Amino acid sequence: MAGLHRTRLLALALGTALASLAAAPTFAQTKTVISGGFDVGPGGFQGNFNPMSASAGFTWLSTYYEPLIVYDAKLEKIAPALATSWQVSPDKLTYTFKLAADAKWHDGKPFTSADVKFTLGLAKDAKSGSVFGARLNAVKDVETPDAQTAVIKLSAPNAGLMDTLTKLMMLPAHQLSAIPVDALAKHEWWSKTPVGTGPFKWVKYETDQYVELAANADYRGGKPKVDGLVNRYFKTTATAAAALKSGEIQVSYVEADDAKTFAGNNAFRVVEGDSYVVNYLGFNGDAPLWKDERVRKAVLYAIDRNAIIASLFGGAAKPANCGYVADHLVPSGIEPYAYSPDKAKALLKEAGWDQINGAKPITLLSYYTAPQQVNIMAAMQAMLAQVGINIVPKAVDVATYNGTVYAATPDWTQYPVVYAGIQIGPDPSGINVAINEKQIPPAGGNVARVRDAGVTSALDAALAETDDNKLASRYQDVCKAMNKSVPWGTMWVAKRYGVVSTKAKDLVWLPAPAGGPYDQKAQNWSVTP
Amino acid sequence: MGLYILRRIGMGCVMLVALSMLVFALLRLAPGDPVDAYIDPSAPMSPAELAATRARLGLDQPIPVQYLAWMKQVLAGDLGYSLQRNHEPVARLIAERVGPTLLLMGSGLLVAIVIGVSAGILAGVNRGRVIDVGLSLPAFVGISSPAFLTALVGLFVFSVNLGWAPSGGMRTPGLAPTTGDLLRHLALPALLLSIGHAALIMRYMRASLIEVLNQDYVRTARSKGVRERWVIVKHAVRNALLPVVTLIGSTLGAAVGGAIFIESVFNWPGMGLMLINAVENRDYPVIMASTLVVGACVLAANILTDLAYAVVDPRIKIA
Numbered sequence: 001m002a003g004l005h006r007t008r009l010l011a012l013a014l015g016t017a018l019a020s021l022a023a024a025p026t027f028a029q030t031k032t033v034i035s036g037g038f039d040v041g042p043g044g045f046q047g048n049f050n051p052m053s054a055s056a057g058f059t060w061l062s063t064y065y066e067p068l069i070v071y072d073a074k075l076e077k078i079a080p081a082l083a084t085s086w087q088v089s090p091d092k093l094t095y096t097f098k099l100a101a102d103a104k105w106h107d108g109k110p111f112t113s114a115d116v117k118f119t120l121g122l123a124k125d126a127k128s129g130s131v132f133g134a135r136l137n138a139v140k141d142v143e144t145p146d147a148q149t150a151v152i153k154l155s156a157p158n159a160g161l162m163d164t165l166t167k168l169m170m171l172p173a174h175q176l177s178a179i180p181v182d183a184l185a186k187h188e189w190w191s192k193t194p195v196g197t198g199p200f201k202w203v204k205y206e207t208d209q210y211v212e213l214a215a216n217a218d219y220r221g222g223k224p225k226v227d228g229l230v231n232r233y234f235k236t237t238a239t240a241a242a243a244l245k246s247g248e249i250q251v252s253y254v255e256a257d258d259a260k261t262f263a264g265n266n267a268f269r270v271v272e273g274d275s276y277v278v279n280y281l282g283f284n285g286d287a288p289l290w291k292d293e294r295v296r297k298a299v300l301y302a303i304d305r306n307a308i309i310a311s312l313f314g315g316a317a318k319p320a321n322c323g324y325v326a327d328h329l330v331p332s333g334i335e336p337y338a339y340s341p342d343k344a345k346a347l348l349k350e351a352g353w354d355q356i357n358g359a360k361p362i363t364l365l366s367y368y369t370a371p372q373q374v375n376i377m378a379a380m381q382a383m384l385a386q387v388g389i390n391i392v393p394k395a396v397d398v399a400t401y402n403g404t405v406y407a408a409t410p411d412w413t414q415y416p417v418v419y420a421g422i423q424i425g426p427d428p429s430g431i432n433v434a435i436n437e438k439q440i441p442p443a444g445g446n447v448a449r450v451r452d453a454g455v456t457s458a459l460d461a462a463l464a465e466t467d468d469n470k471l472a473s474r475y476q477d478v479c480k481a482m483n484k485s486v487p488w489g490t491m492w493v494a495k496r497y498g499v500v501s502t503k504a505k506d507l508v509w510l511p512a513p514a515g516g517p518y519d520q521k522a523q524n525w526s527v528t529p
Numbered sequence: 530m531g532l533y534i535l536r537r538i539g540m541g542c543v544m545l546v547a548l549s550m551l552v553f554a555l556l557r558l559a560p561g562d563p564v565d566a567y568i569d570p571s572a573p574m575s576p577a578e579l580a581a582t583r584a585r586l587g588l589d590q591p592i593p594v595q596y597l598a599w600m601k602q603v604l605a606g607d608l609g610y611s612l613q614r615n616h617e618p619v620a621r622l623i624a625e626r627v628g629p630t631l632l633l634m635g636s637g638l639l640v641a642i643v644i645g646v647s648a649g650i651l652a653g654v655n656r657g658r659v660i661d662v663g664l665s666l667p668a669f670v671g672i673s674s675p676a677f678l679t680a681l682v683g684l685f686v687f688s689v690n691l692g693w694a695p696s697g698g699m700r701t702p703g704l705a706p707t708t709g710d711l712l713r714h715l716a717l718p719a720l721l722l723s724i725g726h727a728a729l730i731m732r733y734m735r736a737s738l739i740e741v742l743n744q745d746y747v748r749t750a751r752s753k754g755v756r757e758r759w760v761i762v763k764h765a766v767r768n769a770l771l772p773v774v775t776l777i778g779s780t781l782g783a784a785v786g787g788a789i790f791i792e793s794v795f796n797w798p799g800m801g802l803m804l805i806n807a808v809e810n811r812d813y814p815v816i817m818a819s820t821l822v823v824g825a826c827v828l829a830a831n832i833l834t835d836l837a838y839a840v841v842d843p844r845i846k847i848a
Contacts, residue, residue, distance in 0.1 A: 033702070047614070186616045206702070208803070209700075209796065212702055230702040230703060232697075232702065234697065235802065239696065239795075242685065242696045246689050399811045403564070
């Protein structure tokens with residue numbers, strides 16, 4: 001009898017355990033949730049919740065925060081977000097934004113122009129840990145004539161201001177003004193109780209696992225169609241691709257090789273887009289090796305970019321003959337630097353390369369450590385060796401790279417040439433920070449210490465241009481100057497990929513640089529079981 | 530016995546100090562500057578700011594002075610603050626992650642012991658037969674497969690293709706934590722972590738059992754008419770377990786290494802994943818404290834293994 005009783009108890013325990021295992025997925029389906037690897041890949045920024053220190057991750061951040069303005073879903077035009085309309089004065093010194101009257105913070109308080117003033121003030125203050133300070137230098141003042149009007153006054157025209165504003169998420173003054181500015185950057189508010197105005201609101205962050213958001217029923221654009229969003233964290237893009245295939249997530253960035261495995265599968269939609277990042281060899285301006293323009297040009301002639309694009313990018317990249325590849329920014333008649341080792345050798349001979357450096361090794365420093373990029377550097381090494389330039393790739397982590405190139409007293413022998421990338425779109429002014437002579441560290445990010453008067457004056461003219469119709473022509477001048485003197489050996493602009501499950505409806509996802517933001521209309525996203 | 534344990538703990542502490550000195554020196558001597566972790570490429574620091582940061586962190590002091598300052602802090606119970614995780618106390622971060630890692634490693638080792646010992650007995654008893662060859666072949670594959678490969682292949686087969694287990698994480702987002710959900714997420718990584726160890730244990734158990742089965746006392750037991758099953762269970766297996774216990778103790782360090790790979794592939798929120806993230810971000814306080822805690826766990830496990838000898842083999846006297 002006792003034995004029978006024990007057997008029944010054991011069976012009951014086993015049955016309960018099995019039932020709980022089986023019940024888990026059923027319970028999970030009671031809520032409609034879209035899960036994604038929203039912060040996977042170069043456009044993501046896993047573990048960062050502070051939009052003011054965000055250099056990427058805007059796809060996810062803009063599901064619960066919102067900027068004043070945002071790029072449209074083609075990354076071509078500026079579209080309304082918290083600002084419903086705007087006017088720019090003819091001298092480009094005054095930007096007047098009309099704010100959405102029905103916009104509310106997730107805690108129910110109204111969003112007003114005071115929040116705009118507060119956010120811009122924080123973003124300009126280096127003590128807040130903001131990465132926007134240098135880009136907002138021209139902002140002189142923010143006036144708030146009424147609750148729904150914010151007027152940004154500039155001290156000088158800044159062609160990149162609207163682009164910067166697309167990335168500047170508005171923050172609630174009533175929540176954050178009590179926190180000391182210098183304590184804000186690392187404050188737990190960002191990952192515990194953040195408050196935004198977006199279609200979804202914060203639920204929780206499960207450390208290193210996922211972030212969960214719930215639908216904001218009071219969103220001015222309408223209640224979201226799903227109950228929540230989940231941003232799953234992945235250590236590698238391969239595991240994110242595995243989660244996509246197993247149906248656990250509905251969207252993620254994927255590597256080009258992984259994208260091929262989804263092609264032709266009706267359960268998924270592969271999204272291809274421009275990276276808007278130009279890869280380049282940054283010749284260190286302090287290094288005597290590259291002083292002669294002919295040497296720099298020889299490097300370009302010696303590298304068969306089309307072969308690298310065909311074999312290592314699978315054709316998914318476009319060669320760059322200056323900082324830009326967009327048709328409207330590249331003037332006709334520039335030098336294509338088509339592969340010609342003979343021309344490279346002739347130029348090196350003319351320049352006296354044997355006396356300048358000869359076969360001595362030259363470190364090629366890079367923060368690219370992914371296998372594809374390492375292979376690319378190896379290919380460049382082999383091609384340059386053919387003409388007598390002995391580069392030695394050295395791929396390091398980002399911190400080491402930054403420490404080397406941003407050193408207070410930089411040693412050019414540590415990085416005579418870098419292989420790096422810089423965002424060149426949708427707004428072409430992004431390149432300024434990395435190549436303008438006035439942006440040499442600590443002022444900016446011109447880590448290669450390029451001192452090219454032609455490029456600098458062309459960029460200054462483009463940034464100060466007040467006539468929108470002349471802007472493209474100004475950037476063509478930048479392209480022409482770069483192509484002529486070759487301060488960088490510009491290589492290519494690659495494609496990027498993402499995959500969206502066909503179960504997810506109206507989900508707008510782009511492999512945008514830094515994750516956008518763009519007008520993703522997250523409130524319209526839905527998912528079928 | 531008590532003295533022995535105290536002596537082992539004392540030796541363990543000395544080894545921990547040596548380990549911490551080694552890791553500290555390696556981190557400081559590695560290429561690059563620790564202050565690099567504080568530099569934001571979008572907001573470069575001025576030389577004055579860099580110098581101030583270096584002084585604030587004590588990085589302007591000689592390495593031995595830096596180490597002593599760190600050790601003094603640790604002895605006072607302060608493991609420091611994470612550089613990358615909003616300055617959270619490292620002790621809190623570790624406390625959150627020790628549990629998941631112990632759960633994964635413990636489950637993996639338990640599965641490995643059960644499978645390895647059982648398969649080893651089966652193979653040993655059936656030496657040279659089909660069952661022996663059938664078990665030895667996968668064991669060789671298991672021993673030869675590195676943890677990261679096993680993890681990726683397992684993920685692809687069991688999660689992507691068969692859909693039997695979640696592809697990662699420790700619980701389903703949006704669900705209230707339940708034991709069932711935890712077990713669903715634990716099963717695959719624990720099983721994959723166990724493969725290499727199970728294979729090794731199986732080979733040791735098989736070899737040890739074969740040796741024991743040829744001993745005189747086993748022959749005597751058989752000649753006295755003791756049933757074969759009883760001979761194996763009572764006389765052979767218990768004695769054959771001794772080298773296996775040694776093996777289990779010595780593979781704990783490898784299990785930690787394996788858990789680091791498994792945790793990063795399955796995004797299991799344990800010490801391994803935190804350590805990898807800390808190394809990538811040069812989060813020195815987290816790297817140092819994690820190494821110390823993992824080292825302490827391995828040393829403690831080794832001491833426990835020594836004590837387990839006495840339980841398995843009464844002939845061994847610990848003093």
